[in-house]
Amino acid sequence: MAIAQSSAIHNLLLRHLENPFLVLEVAVTAEIGDIERQAQKLLAMLAAGLVEADRYPTPLGQRARTPELVRMATSELRDPARRLLHEFWACGWRRAS
């Protein structure tokens, strides 16, 4: 596989594994208020150094959760067009798991 293809595939996979619904561990039907509350809770837990907050489950295993990732996920879900995209992918993952 060529270098460009390899990194493109890796980036695509990374984007899927950083789906905001996975990062925040919220249902795809969650309201924006619930999402904001969950994000604040996770940020507080990360700031306190709680081990249960520093990883999140994905269908391909656990991944590290950082405050930046949580903030980015929240901002993604505030945009309706971006939320539509993430919701679409997260629906399939939830059904599979």
Add this chain to the structure above:
Amino acid sequence: MSAQAHGVHWPSILRGVVLFVFAAVLLHLLGAKVGVWANGSLGPVATLLVGVAAPAWFFVCFPTWFGWRIARPIGLRRLAWFVSWFSPLVGRHDLKSLRIFLAVEAEQGFPDTDAIPADAWTALAAALQADRQGNAARAHTLVDALHCLPQESAFPWLARCHGAEALVLAAWQRRDLQAVLDYAAIGRGRCVRLLGLLARVALGQAIPSRVLWWAWILSPVRRRTLEDTRRATARTSGQPKVTPAPTRANTMVDACPAVDVRARHVALLASASRGEAIAACDLLALARAWHPLLDKPGLARLSARALELDARDASGQAQALRASVLAELIVLATACDGKVAAADDQVGLLGELVSGLREQLCQDVEAGLASINPDSYTPGIHPLEAWERWLALRNSLDRLAVQDSAAFVALWNGRVAGTVWNWTCAVFNCHRKRSAWVAHMMYLWIAEQAELMGDMRTMVVNRENARIALGV
């Protein structure tokens, strides 16, 4: 006075004289000291051993053995290079490249000088650097190129032995068995052989314990591999068992049709990301599975949800989502083994995938051609970098030839042949000797492709160009 005056290369002459004196002194010392000590008591076999075999080993093998097996492992890389100077196994052209390899191995990086030659040693150094930086794709591209070298291209035995050994050891340490086997394919020597055998056993091949233990005894990395060899021999000493085929990326696609297509899509991305081969039929099955979600009713459902979320241009958002899925499928298709084509690939998402893939591959070739524009060649572009750009173009062309041979022929006759030819001339005319190794390979590739295309003039001229490059 310059090093090369009137066609005489003084450093080579000096090295020849030193090697001659070194051999003479060695022989004299052995003859005088051992002869006097033995006082005529040695038999014919012992005399041959002491008088012929031992001096020959000391003269031919000792400097590199000492340098690479004693000095290098304890970090004395300068000493390793210095004693290599005394070895008749190391060509004078290889000394500079060997020094660069040792520097890269010591994680000092490539020196900032234009005088770096492009040859097997520096290519191995680039591969080792890429491997250590985690750029497996680049490392494999370079190793693959070394594996398919033209017969005439120089690949010194010492580079095969010690250069490849460094790569194999790096892959072994992170337990990347597939990489161990890939790297071992270009390597020679006792260490490469043992690690290759251990990787084969770990992957399921039955190898007799006797062979493994002999390889271990002869290997220079006995302490590091003792446990692995024990485990491998324990595995092979039992009743031989047949090994089933490895779990393929398509397991989820074929065996679990109930699994959502999005999960299957990501599973395939994960397989491709691990470097596993993706079969074209798996990708086509995935594209077919996407159809119900992205056909007209599927897009209407997405538009409805976009309206619920208060997104602007709901149908545009749904179309954008479909386009993003298609783009991901095309990226997956570029990593596929074999031709992505089916009887029903004229319509729908499948049709768009096949045409999009062809377009993408043509764009890759165009990008490759743009990167080797001979008019924009400057001496600042190192021959190794020029070679890597050509390797990238060659990979793109290979993929295009599999997918769309007509487009490949059209591109070859239209632009590729002339551009690669002139690029190689630009590299060779600029760097001459330092680029001879890569120029020879590139000229020969043009000649081989031209022969396949029936372009006899290009073939003949480039074979001659390759011969000239080799003879510099």
